Amino acid sequence: MKTLNKRIKRNIKNNLSFYLISTILTMLITAFIIAAASTGNTLTDLIQDYMKRLKVENAEFSTYITIPDDEITRLEKEYDVLLEENSYKDIKEGEKTLRVFKNHTKVNLSETRDGREAAGLFEGTLTENFAKENGISVNDLYSFGGMEFVVTGYTTKGDYLFMLKDAGDMFRDNVNFGIIIVTAETYDRIEAEEKTCYAVIYNQKENELDFRKRVNMDYIMKSYIAKDSNPRISSPESEGEGVSGMAKKLSPILFIIVIALVVMVLGRMIRSEQTLLGTFMALGVTRSEIIRHYVIYGIIPGIVGSVLGLGLSVPFTKAFSAFYIENDYEKLIYETEYNIPACLVALILPSLLYVLTVLIVSRKLLKASAIELLNNTGKDTKTINILKERRIRTGLKLKVRSIVGHPGRSAVTVLGVMIASILLLLGFVMKTLMTDMMENGIKETIGYEYLYYLNYLGDMDTIPEGSEGASPVLTVYYEIPSSTNQVNIWGVDKSSEYFKMKTMDGEDVDLNGYYITNVASNVWKVKKGDTLTFYSIADLSEHSVEISGIIDDNMHTYMYTSIENASRLAGFDGVHYNAMVSGTSIPISADIVASTVVMSEHSALFEELMGPIDAVVYIIIVFGALLCIFIMYLVINMIVGESKTGISVMKVLGFSKKEIGSRVLDVNMILVIIGFLVGIPLTFKVAEVGFADTIEEFGIYFKAELNLRTAVGLLIGFVIIFIAYEISLLLQKRKIAKINMVEALKENRRNE
Amino acid sequence: MFIEGKNLVKKYGKGDATVWALNHADFEIGKGKIAVILGPSGSGKSTLLNILGGLDTADEGSITVDGEKLSDMSQKALEKYRRNDLGFVFQSYNLTPDLTALENVEMTAELTADPLNTDELMKKLGLGEHLHHFPKELSGGQQQRVAIARAMVKKPKLLLCDELTGALDSKSSKEVLQLIEQVNRDYGTTIVIITHNELIAGMADRVLRIKDGKVVSDTVNNAKIKAEEMEL
Ligand SMILES: Nc1ncnc2c1ncn2[C@@H]1O[C@H](COP(=O)(O)OP(=O)(O)O)[C@@H](O)[C@H]1O
Ligand SMILES: [Mg+2]
Numbered sequence A: 001m002k003t004l005n006k007r008i009k010r011n012i013k014n015n016l017s018f019y020l021i022s023t024i025l026t027m028l029i030t031a032f033i034i035a036a037a038s039t040g041n042t043l044t045d046l047i048q049d050y051m052k053r054l055k056v057e058n059a060e061f062s063t064y065i066t067i068p069d070d071e072i073t074r075l076e077k078e079y080d081v082l083l084e085e086n087s088y089k090d091i092k093e094g095e096k097t098l099r100v101f102k103n104h105t106k107v108n109l110s111e112t113r114d115g116r117e118a119a120g121l122f123e124g125t126l127t128e129n130f131a132k133e134n135g136i137s138v139n140d141l142y143s144f145g146g147m148e149f150v151v152t153g154y155t156t157k158g159d160y161l162f163m164l165k166d167a168g169d170m171f172r173d174n175v176n177f178g179i180i181i182v183t184a185e186t187y188d189r190i191e192a193e194e195k196t197c198y199a200v201i202y203n204q205k206e207n208e209l210d211f212r213k214r215v216n217m218d219y220i221m222k223s224y225i226a227k228d229s230n231p232r233i234s235s236p237e238s239e240g241e242g243v244s245g246m247a248k249k250l251s252p253i254l255f256i257i258v259i260a261l262v263v264m265v266l267g268r269m270i271r272s273e274q275t276l277l278g279t280f281m282a283l284g285v286t287r288s289e290i291i292r293h294y295v296i297y298g299i300i301p302g303i304v305g306s307v308l309g310l311g312l313s314v315p316f317t318k319a320f321s322a323f324y325i326e327n328d329y330e331k332l333i334y335e336t337e338y339n340i341p342a343c344l345v346a347l348i349l350p351s352l353l354y355v356l357t358v359l360i361v362s363r364k365l366l367k368a369s370a371i372e373l374l375n376n377t378g379k380d381t382k383t384i385n386i387l388k389e390r391r392i393r394t395g396l397k398l399k400v401r402s403i404v405g406h407p408g409r410s411a412v413t414v415l416g417v418m419i420a421s422i423l424l425l426l427g428f429v430m431k432t433l434m435t436d437m438m439e440n441g442i443k444e445t446i447g448y449e450y451l452y453y454l455n456y457l458g459d460m461d462t463i464p465e466g467s468e469g470a471s472p473v474l475t476v477y478y479e480i481p482s483s484t485n486q487v488n489i490w491g492v493d494k495s496s497e498y499f500k501m502k503t504m505d506g507e508d509v510d511l512n513g514y515y516i517t518n519v520a521s522n523v524w525k526v527k528k529g530d531t532l533t534f535y536s537i538a539d540l541s542e543h544s545v546e547i548s549g550i551i552d553d554n555m556h557t558y559m560y561t562s563i564e565n566a567s568r569l570a571g572f573d574g575v576h577y578n579a580m581v582s583g584t585s586i587p588i589s590a591d592i593v594a595s596t597v598v599m600s601e602h603s604a605l606f607e608e609l610m611g612p613i614d615a616v617v618y619i620i621i622v623f624g625a626l627l628c629i630f631i632m633y634l635v636i637n638m639i640v641g642e643s644k645t646g647i648s649v650m651k652v653l654g655f656s657k658k659e660i661g662s663r664v665l666d667v668n669m670i671l672v673i674i675g676f677l678v679g680i681p682l683t684f685k686v687a688e689v690g691f692a693d694t695i696e697e698f699g700i701y702f703k704a705e706l707n708l709r710t711a712v713g714l715l716i717g718f719v720i721i722f723i724a725y726e727i728s729l730l731l732q733k734r735k736i737a738k739i740n741m742v743e744a745l746k747e748n749r750r751n752e
Numbered sequence B: 001m002f003i004e005g006k007n008l009v010k011k012y013g014k015g016d017a018t019v020w021a022l023n024h025a026d027f028e029i030g031k032g033k034i035a036v037i038l039g040p041s042g043s044g045k046s047t048l049l050n051i052l053g054g055l056d057t058a059d060e061g062s063i064t065v066d067g068e069k070l071s072d073m074s075q076k077a078l079e080k081y082r083r084n085d086l087g088f089v090f091q092s093y094n095l096t097p098d099l100t101a102l103e104n105v106e107m108t109a110e111l112t113a114d115p116l117n118t119d120e121l122m123k124k125l126g127l128g129e130h131l132h133h134f135p136k137e138l139s140g141g142q143q144q145r146v147a148i149a150r151a152m153v154k155k156p157k158l159l160l161c162d163e164l165t166g167a168l169d170s171k172s173s174k175e176v177l178q179l180i181e182q183v184n185r186d187y188g189t190t191i192v193i194i195t196h197n198e199l200i201a202g203m204a205d206r207v208l209r210i211k212d213g214k215v216v217s218d219t220v221n222n223a224k225i226k227a228e229e230m231e232l
Helices: A004-014 A018-052 A069-079 A126-132 A185-191 A207-220 A233-270 A274-283 A289-326 A340-367 A371-374 A393-406 A407-445 A518-524 A563-569 A599-609 A612-654 A658-666 A668-698 A708-740 A741-747 B044-053 B076-086 B099-107 B117-123 B140-152 B170-187 B198-203
Strands: A059-063 A080-085 A086-095 A096-102 A110-113 A121-128 A143-146 A147-157 A177-182 A196-202 A219-224 A449-458 A471-479 A487-492 A515-519 A531-536 A542-551 A558-562 A577-583 A591-596 B004-012 B019-029 B034-038 B060-065 B087-089 B158-162 B190-195 B205-212 B214-220
Touching: A018 A196, A018 A233, A018 A289, A018 A612, A059 A207, A069 A207, A096 A185, A121 A126, A121 B004, A126 A147, A126 A177, A126 A207, A147 A177, A207 A219, A233 A289, A233 A340, A233 A407, A233 A612, A233 A668, A274 A289, A274 A340, A289 A340, A393 A658, A393 A668, A407 A612, A407 A668, A407 A708, A471 A563, A487 A563, A515 A518, A518 A542, A518 A741, A542 A558, A558 A563, A558 A708, A563 A577, A612 A658, A612 A708, A612 B076, A658 A708, A668 A708, B004 B044, B019 B044, B019 B060, B019 B205, B034 B044, B034 B170, B034 B198, B044 B060, B044 B158, B044 B190, B060 B140, B060 B198, B076 B087, B087 B140, B099 B140, B140 B170, B158 B170, B170 B190, B170 B198
Parallel strands: A096 A177, A121 A147, A487 A558, A515 A542, B019 B214, B034 B190, B034 B205, B087 B158, B158 B190
Antiparallel strands: A059 A196, A059 A219, A080 A196, A086 A096, A110 A147, A121 A177, A143 A147, A449 A577, A449 A591, A471 A487, A471 A531, A471 A577, A515 A558, A531 A542, B004 B019, B004 B060, B205 B214
């Protein structure tokens, strides 16, 4: 037994690289899976807690006729809802908008920090991000738009966790948009136009439709946004789900493949020791003693790796949580929560799998007799009768056969490089897809530069003054059953030059039909020829149209049709428009324009929306590169370990380092290239899984395809893989140089 | 003298645990001779051979082969020495498993500008029928013959054999030793065999006995017998 113990110490020393790298890999992947799952938990629970505590609305709506206060109470009783006026006034100063709310008591409450609620006249609590960006502190006197407020504290308003000025906006702007919450008395004194709207919470979900119909009947619904369609609320909610989803989908894949790789290398290591196993058997060590000792090979990286990983997951989780929560939203008070099942799985699974591998492999080996084991060199050599012609140099024969003749090792190498490539390329591919989207996504599909939303419904016979060269459009949102993404139906003038579009099949768009964008097609799973059903937001009337074709736009959930069709769907008499589009800026009166969108500015702002995803991608790139380097080292370590005796013999025979390298090691570059190439299509698949959530969350569809940009990403990826390979080899070559030739030969002795 | 070892010292470990693998060993071997270095296990034979083969260096003392002082050589020069002047045969054969018998020999033949004709050599060593067999398809004796062919194809001045019959039965051992004799006779190669097997000493021109790292006796064998006649 003492020899066996000594032997294990020696093995650990000899295989230090394996233990080190497999422990590090286990540690990193353990930390990652725990952090991902825990961040998902933290985020989901935090947002849910806020939604509940601050009584965030189920929906927000506006009506043409104001609902009187006593009617509100009646409606509340009759439909078992909480209903409160959620009106506000916007004060403007230059580019900046300060939105003033009264403090609510029933729906959409707010949380005050670092001070107290407003009590006196012209006191107010301010959203913290806006305050910080504009250099305002608690107790400051803040003058804005000709008014002066005493800032009594910071606030977070439940329905404004994600601070969008308009619910239709995609981007938040902390510099130019803030909220101040004041007393009713102050609110009444503010001289700005009031936007009246209502917020509702349904205590009984099934009352929603009846309630909406009743409101529409009595007060005429002007707009209605369910919270799932309101990004101010749905964005933080779905981000939690997104992170959890990513944690549930992507990180188990990563976890399993990394663990699987370690398992394979571990299995090979034990198999390559079968001569030694035979020696022990011949010496009379019992099988269970042998197995017990080999188990240590698996337990060390398993337990040390996952325990260190558990420790590392604490700062990882803190960083991930801070990143998601503190970057995107108004200040939220939170504590990181750990996902206990993930911790347990990450803690137990690696050790379990490693030990299981050791057990299976060593038991299988021990079935053979000592003699059989002793007579086998422990390498899965296949004698292959290829390239036997005399004129071929033995160097080449050796290279080819070292790959073909060791199918197990070659397979693990290819697999390892493939995994390393996926980990590395994933981030690059995601990044290039996003950059691609940013630069081409909007401009390619949209032919106009300016979009003017009008504040009235125009008749086609009277086009506003100064709008020559522009085209009238009617854009109306409709609800899609069981989807959080509303469809925006664009009724466009058939003669307009801005909508000469083609379908993805290459056909011209005939605006008498109904065309949806690619992202809409993917979100709602409808194809050309299918029927799409949607509801009017006001009266919930149902409409169905047959889809005539798909337009290549991965960013907007739009449907295009003629302005006549759109007017009919909206239930208008005659043909109407509510917006104008134009290639150039047009001199129409500012009085009739509700808001203007400049498409190129829009695409610049898209970058900001992508900010958080962008940062995730950088994490993936760095983490992937790290894992990639370690995996490459693990694989090269295995190759060198298995070729060690051969290398020593060649050294003894007088081959130079260069000759040995070219005959034994360099040939593996072919396997590296194969692994990399196989990894590319798989990376695209994994990237699509990773982006799957963005379809629901943002209504953006990422298409993973090979183009010039992704090709550059792949090339960079390959260079990194190549460098990782060369560095690993270099480190190993130094190790080889240090391998005492004598020692290495002794390793192979039978009667040691 | 072709080989001269003077005052060789090789130590392993430190302090109380120090092992004197070679403890001021002196010896000489003449050109074209067969020398057998005899000693029990752990006496320092392999250490001596490794130093002689330029695989390891002595802590003290000097060793000269054909007028060249190994102890003064750089790693590069030692590599050249192994490549051009030396043949090595190991107890565990250490053939390259991915290459056939012939290819194993050809691989080393490619190292020198003027190697022996591989086919002829293989035939002479009784491997004519096994040219295209892979090592695992050959018996231990046959593998050792391939190893000898591999060492001899580059016409070394010195052939070093470490327990070359250690893993073979007596019949195969005898055949392998006969080949060693044949090589010595045909090519005039100086041969150093290390072994713990007293019986092999019979075929040597010179017998060195080594114990605890010291050369304890150095005798010229006047009753040299043919390997064929040895009782192994
Ligand atoms: N690398 C080493 N580290 C420590 N001790 C060694 C090493 N190599 C050999 N020895 C010791 O040196 C002595 C001589 O070894 P060796 O030359 O292999 O003997 P032999 O070949 O005669 O059996 C032995 O006691 C052995 O344990
Ligand atoms: Mg020895």
